[in-house]
Amino acid sequence: SDLILSAFDILQKNFPEKIDIIVPIELGGHNTAVTLYLADKLELPVLDADLTGRSAPEMYQTGYYVGDIPPTPAAVYTPFGEKYYIENINDYKRLDDVFRELVTLCYDYDIGVANFPLPIKKAAPYMQKNTLTLSIKVGSLLQQKKIDEAINLAGGKIIFQGRPVEENSEIKDGFTYGKVKIKGTDGDLILEYKNEIMLAKLNGEIIASVPDLIGSVTQNGNPILNTKFPINEEVIVYTLPSQEIWKSGKGRSVFCLKHFGY
Structure with missing residues (x-):
């Protein structure tokens, strides 16, 4: 502050x-x-x-x-x-x-x-x-544990549910890099992040990536920091669609997997 x-x-x-x-x-x-x-x-x-x-x-x-x-x-x-x-x-x-x-x-x-x-x-x-007022509305729904409503309001969808079993992270060149493995009934989900989550792989196949936002919450609707996934506790992984500015042209060129070295 x-x-x-x-x-x-x-x-x-x-x-x-x-x-x-x-x-x-x-x-x-x-x-x-x-x-x-x-x-x-x-x-x-x-x-x-x-x-x-x-x-x-x-x-x-x-x-x-x-x-x-x-x-x-x-x-x-x-x-x-x-x-x-x-x-x-x-x-x-x-x-x-x-x-x-x-x-x-x-x-x-x-x-x-x-x-x-x-x-x-x-x-x-x-x-x-209008992003701050939307965030406040979404946060209010999460506080009430209305997770589905919150994700729907933001235009997103749930892509996986399971329990984190392993996470590794490090700080390098001013960024926080990491990987977390989550086990669920649909298989194993791997999340890779550079400060923000870059991609989600389900059983080895990419099912979500930047520029869309990938996030996670607990069953109580509490947001999860990328370096602090609760091991062996049930979590919900979701995606939210990116703004139009990142979907093409100059914006897309700096907000895609290729830009981040994938």
């Missing part, structure tokens, strides 16, 4: 115009939450939108990349009190590499990042709209 407040302060002090509104970079359990926290502390409004329409591991996977909007200026604050204001990086991969290197140098602790200050008229065409 203090990291994101400090990062925003660095950005605002160096950027010549006042920042009046905030938008999450993704629908991520952490990044969306800290955006709302930041807005509350600064008494600023949050747009009912995000830049991705789901969670994503890299800077590439934002609507701004598809819209050729430069990723800088950007501000970073580290757990060691270091401040960075970054300008004139137009390549998304290079900026992503800079962020990941800072994470590695901070012993894989979180860093605070604030970037993409630009006029709302320029930003709006590349945002995924």
